[in-house]
Amino acid sequence: MGTRVRYGYGPPSVDKALGALPVVAAFCRRLDIAGIVDRACPVRDVAIVTHGQVIEALVANRLTSPTPLVHVEDWARAWAVEEVFDVAPHTLNDDRIGRALDAAAPELAGIVGSIGAGAVASFGIDVSRIHWDMTSISLFGEYEVTEEDFAEPRFGHPKDRRPDLRQIQTGLGVTADGGVPIFHRAYDGGAGEVNQVIPALAGDAL
Secondary structure, eight states: OOOOOOOOOOOOOOOOBOTTHHHHHHHHHHHTHHHHHHHHSOOOTTOSSOHHHHHHHHHHHHHHSOOOGGGHHHHHHHBTHHHHHOOOGGGGOHHHHHHHHHHHGGGHHHHHHHHHHHHHHHHTOOOSSEEEEEEEEEEOSOOOOOOTTSOOOBOOOOTTSOTTSEEEEEEEEEETTTOOEEEEEEEOTTOOTHHHHHHHHHTTTO
């Protein structure tokens, strides 16, 4: 009678895209993006992931394969996000991302400023000259009610040539050396550019 041989099989292999994720993760950690967000927007100890982890993963998505928020979870499954950022794909659903963005919105100026200052210190960036850039963001939807202290979506002259959509405008101050964001401000969709440039030159945007 012949000898029986048993063969064992491991779990099926899974191919995931790696791309620039390790590089993005290294820069995120050097700038302490997750830590800065978490200190500004703490979550309960029972949370599976922190707001900072979610924002960091979202930054990676924007820099590797930008996708609508509803598809970020699918992107995380197809890319090695869990292996590089230690964030499970199912925790990056659009509802969780929305809650992270809502938490960060009131603290955004401090978050951007802290990350920018960290970049200046870490990389020795020259801040003697600042560039002020303006752009518009077109929006879908009615937006009948706007919360106080937030830019109001209005019709204007959009940069993407979609005059049929309401928009908001934003001004961003970046260093001439490296283009590192230092400060920003949102404006109503119908605001003229002169209403952005003059206050920015006067230092009011700070």
